[in-house]
Amino acid sequence: MQDGRTPAPARGRPRDTGRDIAILEATLLVLTEVGCDQLTIDAVAARAGVGKPTVYRRYPGKAALVAAAAEHRAPRTPPATPSGDLRAALLTTVQWLAGQIAEQEIGLLGALFTGMRNDPGLAAEMRRILRRDEAAMTEEPFRGVIESGERLVPGAAALFAEIAPAVIVHRLNFAGLPCDRPFLEHLVDDVLLPLLRRR
Amino acid sequence: MQDGRTPAPARGRPRDTGRDIAILEATLLVLTEVGCDQLTIDAVAARAGVGKPTVYRRYPGKAALVAAAAEHRAPRTPPATPSGDLRAALLTTVQWLAGQIAEQEIGLLGALFTGMRNDPGLAAEMRRILRRDEAAMTEEPFRGVIESGERLVPGAAALFAEIAPAVIVHRLNFAGLPCDRPFLEHLVDDVLLPLLRRR
Amino acid sequence: MQDGRTPAPARGRPRDTGRDIAILEATLLVLTEVGCDQLTIDAVAARAGVGKPTVYRRYPGKAALVAAAAEHRAPRTPPATPSGDLRAALLTTVQWLAGQIAEQEIGLLGALFTGMRNDPGLAAEMRRILRRDEAAMTEEPFRGVIESGERLVPGAAALFAEIAPAVIVHRLNFAGLPCDRPFLEHLVDDVLLPLLRRR
Amino acid sequence: MQDGRTPAPARGRPRDTGRDIAILEATLLVLTEVGCDQLTIDAVAARAGVGKPTVYRRYPGKAALVAAAAEHRAPRTPPATPSGDLRAALLTTVQWLAGQIAEQEIGLLGALFTGMRNDPGLAAEMRRILRRDEAAMTEEPFRGVIESGERLVPGAAALFAEIAPAVIVHRLNFAGLPCDRPFLEHLVDDVLLPLLRRR
DNA sequence: AAATAACCGAGACGGTACGTCAAGTCTTGAG
DNA sequence: CTCAAGACTTGACGTACCGTCTCGGTTATTT
Numbered sequence: 001m002q003d004g005r006t007p008a009p010a011r012g013r014p015r016d017t018g019r020d021i022a023i024l025e026a027t028l029l030v031l032t033e034v035g036c037d038q039l040t041i042d043a044v045a046a047r048a049g050v051g052k053p054t055v056y057r058r059y060p061g062k063a064a065l066v067a068a069a070a071e072h073r074a075p076r077t078p079p080a081t082p083s084g085d086l087r088a089a090l091l092t093t094v095q096w097l098a099g100q101i102a103e104q105e106i107g108l109l110g111a112l113f114t115g116m117r118n119d120p121g122l123a124a125e126m127r128r129i130l131r132r133d134e135a136a137m138t139e140e141p142f143r144g145v146i147e148s149g150e151r152l153v154p155g156a157a158a159l160f161a162e163i164a165p166a167v168i169v170h171r172l173n174f175a176g177l178p179c180d181r182p183f184l185e186h187l188v189d190d191v192l193l194p195l196l197r198r199r
Numbered sequence: 200m201q202d203g204r205t206p207a208p209a210r211g212r213p214r215d216t217g218r219d220i221a222i223l224e225a226t227l228l229v230l231t232e233v234g235c236d237q238l239t240i241d242a243v244a245a246r247a248g249v250g251k252p253t254v255y256r257r258y259p260g261k262a263a264l265v266a267a268a269a270e271h272r273a274p275r276t277p278p279a280t281p282s283g284d285l286r287a288a289l290l291t292t293v294q295w296l297a298g299q300i301a302e303q304e305i306g307l308l309g310a311l312f313t314g315m316r317n318d319p320g321l322a323a324e325m326r327r328i329l330r331r332d333e334a335a336m337t338e339e340p341f342r343g344v345i346e347s348g349e350r351l352v353p354g355a356a357a358l359f360a361e362i363a364p365a366v367i368v369h370r371l372n373f374a375g376l377p378c379d380r381p382f383l384e385h386l387v388d389d390v391l392l393p394l395l396r397r398r
Numbered sequence: 399m400q401d402g403r404t405p406a407p408a409r410g411r412p413r414d415t416g417r418d419i420a421i422l423e424a425t426l427l428v429l430t431e432v433g434c435d436q437l438t439i440d441a442v443a444a445r446a447g448v449g450k451p452t453v454y455r456r457y458p459g460k461a462a463l464v465a466a467a468a469e470h471r472a473p474r475t476p477p478a479t480p481s482g483d484l485r486a487a488l489l490t491t492v493q494w495l496a497g498q499i500a501e502q503e504i505g506l507l508g509a510l511f512t513g514m515r516n517d518p519g520l521a522a523e524m525r526r527i528l529r530r531d532e533a534a535m536t537e538e539p540f541r542g543v544i545e546s547g548e549r550l551v552p553g554a555a556a557l558f559a560e561i562a563p564a565v566i567v568h569r570l571n572f573a574g575l576p577c578d579r580p581f582l583e584h585l586v587d588d589v590l591l592p593l594l595r596r597r
Numbered sequence: 598m599q600d601g602r603t604p605a606p607a608r609g610r611p612r613d614t615g616r617d618i619a620i621l622e623a624t625l626l627v628l629t630e631v632g633c634d635q636l637t638i639d640a641v642a643a644r645a646g647v648g649k650p651t652v653y654r655r656y657p658g659k660a661a662l663v664a665a666a667a668e669h670r671a672p673r674t675p676p677a678t679p680s681g682d683l684r685a686a687l688l689t690t691v692q693w694l695a696g697q698i699a700e701q702e703i704g705l706l707g708a709l710f711t712g713m714r715n716d717p718g719l720a721a722e723m724r725r726i727l728r729r730d731e732a733a734m735t736e737e738p739f740r741g742v743i744e745s746g747e748r749l750v751p752g753a754a755a756l757f758a759e760i761a762p763a764v765i766v767h768r769l770n771f772a773g774l775p776c777d778r779p780f781l782e783h784l785v786d787d788v789l790l791p792l793l794r795r796r
Numbered sequence: 797a798a799a800t801a802a803c804c805g806a807g808a809c810g811g812t813a814c815g816t817c818a819a820g821t822c823t824t825g826a827g
Numbered sequence: 828c829t830c831a832a833g834a835c836t837t838g839a840c841g842t843a844c845c846g847t848c849t850c851g852g853t854t855a856t857t858t
Contacts, residue, residue, distance in 0.1 A: 016830075037236075040818060051831040056820065127375050163366060163390065169373075170365030176326045191362065194394055211807030212849045218809085239839060250810040255841065410802030411854045417804085435634065438844060449805040454846065525773050561788065564767030565760060572766075574724045589760065592792060609833030610823045616835085637813060648836045653815070 022048040023055055027069035036066060067126050076100060078137045083144025086152075086197070090160075090188045093141040098168050098179035100137075134161050151198035159195060167191070214257075221247040222254055226268035235265060266325050275299060277336045285349050285396075288340040289359075289387045296336055297367050297378035333360050350397035358394060366390070413455075420446040421453055425467035434464060465524050474498060476535045484548050484595075487539040488558075488586045495535055496566050496577035532559050549596035557593060565589070612655075619645040620652055624666035633663060660716065664723050673697060673730060675737045683747050683794075686738040687757075687785045694734055695765050695776035731758050748795035756792060764788070 026048035030039050041062060045052045059065040079096050081089035138161035145152065153159070167187060171177050225247035229238050240261060244251045258264040278295050280288035337360035341351070352358070366386060370376050424446035428437050439460060443450045457463040477494050479487035536559040540550070551557070565585060569575050623645035627636050638659060642649045656662040676693050678686035735758035739749070750756070764784060768774050 019830085041820080042818070045831095049831090051833080052819095053821085053832090054830065057829085061820080123375060127373065130373055159389070162369075163362065165373075166365040166369030167362060169369060170361075174326060174329055174364075174368075176322060190358065191394065195390065210805075210851085212809080212851095214808060215849095240841085241839065244810095248810095250812095251840095252811090252842080253809065256808075260841085409856065410800075411804085411856080413803070414854095439846085440844065443805095447805090449807085451806095451847085452804065455803085459846080521773060525771060528771055557787065560767075561760065561764060563771075564763040567771075568759075568763030568766060572724060572727055572762075574720060588756065589792065593788065608825085608831075610825095610835080612834065613823095638815085639813065648838090649814095650816080650837095651835065654834075658815085 019048070019050050019054060020058065021072075023050060023058065023065075024069045024072040027065055028073065031066065031069065039066070041065070063122050067122055067129070070126065070129055076133060076136070078140045081141045081144060084150075086141075086145050086150050087188060087193060089141040089145060090192050090196075091184060093137065094164055094168070094184050094187055094192075095181075097137055097164060098172075098184060101165070101168055102172060102179065134165055138164075152196050153198055156196045160192065163195070164192065218247070218249055218253060219257065220271075222249060222257065222264075223268045223271040225249075226264055227272070230265065230268065238265070240264070262321055266321060266328065269325070269328050275332060275335070277339045280340045280342070282342075283349075285340075285351075286387060286392060289391050289395075290383060292336065292340040293363055293367070293378075293383050293386055293391075294380075296363060297371075297383060299332075299336075300364070300367055301371060301378065333364055337363070351395050352397055355395045359391065362394070363391065417446070417448055417452055418456065419470075421448060421456065421463075422467045422470040425463055426471070429464065429467065437464070439463070461520050465520055465527070468524065469527055474531060474534070476538045479539045479541070481541075482548075484539075484550075485586060485591060488590050488594075489582060491535065491539040492562055492566070492582050492585055492590075493579075495562060496570075496582060498535075499563070499566055500570055500577065532563055536562075550594050551596055554594045558590065561593070562590065616645070616647055616651060617655065618669075620647060620655065620662075621666045621669040623647075624662055625670070628663065628666065636663070638662070657716075660719055664719060664726070667723065667726050673733070675734045678738045678740070680740075681747075683738075683749075684785060684790060687789050687793075688781060690734065690738040691761055691765070691776075691781050691784055691789075692778075694761060695769075695781060697734075698762070698765055699769060699776065731762055735761075749793050750795055753793045757789065760792070761789065 023044065026044050027039070030043050030047055034043075039062065041052060041055055044065065045055050048055075055065065059068060079092055081092050083089075138157050141160070142152070142157050164187070168179055171179060171183065177183070222243065225243050226238075229242050229246055233242075238261065240251060240254055243264065244254050247254075254264065258267060277292055280291050282288075337356055340359070341356050363386070367378055370378060370382065376382070421442065424442050425437075428441050428445055432441075437460065439450060439453055442463065443453050446453075453463065457466060476491055479490050481487075536555050539558070540555050562585070566577055569577060569581065575581070620641065623641050624636075627640050627644055631640075636659065638649060638652055641662065642652050645652075652662065656665060675690055678689050680686075735754050738757070739754050761784070765776055768776060768780065774780070
């Protein structure tokens, strides 16, 4: 410890960037295999072919690791929606949304609950990630609609982002029911369209 | 599937009912003190004045114990709502609902995610408990309204039960924002009332 | 209460003698199967088809139970020995003795060590049993010899009882070698005969 | 594979030798305090100032731990014996031998019986230790005697090693009697000297 | 014949130790 | 200064057995 001024003069051996990626992808693999609370740092390190301290040098604990893995996922871009047909656009979006949540978020939710109580900063970070994803996925269906002259209530996109993910997550995790086509049509026809369309 | 005969001949020393209660109440105590994932069976046993095997004889693990403790809580009855005023009734109910979720469900959610992956039966059990509570709390606000002549869409209660808890849980846990008065008024005025009132 | 003279008026139901035997034989079985320290009261009770308190009503613990089981064994009578031939008599006896120790005592020795330190009374009891057995087995070879005119040192039987079992046990348990024919002949020819014969 | 001679490339952090010693000495301490079957791994770990897994990383169980502790003892060298006087030499040696067995082997015998059934390799190991000690202690008394011209039977040392420890152990553990001076003189005068002296 | 008292199987109980597992830190030797 | 490997402390895990007790029920003697 002889010099504190230089921000990062890269003294000694620099970190291997390949390890960063290997760790994150190993985390995602283990996460989907055994779930979040069964995930162990040892397993991640072994899967990534790195030592345990190499993981701890990057992340302070399991929660931060899972958060970083969530961040690392390929950015999820919602499918293009047909302009002019609000119902079809909403249906396409919620269908894709339900698939994403069902497939990928399952392990993440546990990590979120686990880590949030012990580390508020981490909680904020994970919320930021989730919000970014939701924002991306809720802009799409209204892009073409506005041009088409369909009349929507003010703040329709925000309302959609507030309700659609909530109802889908709640159905999957608390009701334990699948988000199949009939349910998604019910969601669009009985909830979203009545709410978002200008009355 | 009912059996007309005695379900169990009650061989051997019967379990001490006092211990059942002591264990469950100790669980609730520890749960609220340290949270769900920090809860240890040893702590529960010590708090209940009971040996560890006495806990394990009743529940196979932490998740089942927390589930049983949730079941054991005094049944939560929503407050009476003013007849005739749908908006006031909804506001009263969502306010109480938000309070319940914020205060009590905190530990349960973690347990739910913890146990769901390993034991589908346990997951079903916890969902049953949550649904029972939600059912009780969504019947109330529509009791007096129907008589009052206010016109509601068909299946209004089910729609309320589908949306209100979902949005509240999502806001608390994923957005990390409090369910304060302005939010609840927004929920009632901008989401629930437009949806439930006959258009 | 009209008669106080009988030491045990046997009020109430008397103990089932069949259980006594079942317990002891189950003890011997378990003892030879898993050894002494792996023996559990539960296993003995289960094997005997009785409840645990039925065992504890008779014996205060594992050590006493094993001691009683040792006592219960069929009294071991050494084989008849040829009169007049001291060497043959000794060889016959040590051969039988080695067989007894190798087959039966293995589990008992552990019990002896286990129980002796905690309960001096039990230790005395077990020593009494062992001594009784040894006494019986060391009288035989000298019965016919005395009449035959062969000259022995005074206290030959005691000397035999002091040395022969000691050397056999030591070889089996500490050296871990079998007491085969060559060893036994060595024991007789190089140790016992030179010692016992009047010089 | 460039070097076949190094037995282990010593990857990772090597074991702390200080812990090895601390564990063994703590084992000996606990052993002499509470005996062998009352010895618990937790107690040893606590006494050594060491975590339980640190003990289990080195030894698979209680028996192996006790065996290693026996091995670790300072090598026990018998006292020097007077040359030329066989009786005095034998008496000195058996006296010391009886003291050693009475004081130190107490815990070991239990461990031996405990571990022998489950792990034949361990049993062999303990026998090796015991034999090594016995070998050391039986060489001494005959060192000076041979020069002195006293005539001994061939294989006198082996005979001594075969009989003396056996009789002493048997008296201590099975007869439950102390190895006091009269007994030791009896052992030397009535057993050892008649056997070992050339007739 | 009825009452009494000890017996019985089963098994719950508090307790103690077991042996395992994971978390997060520290230490080595190599690069 | 980083890396892989792995030893380290800590602490909870879930299990096994201990010896005791409590239950419902049985069996003999005593009244």
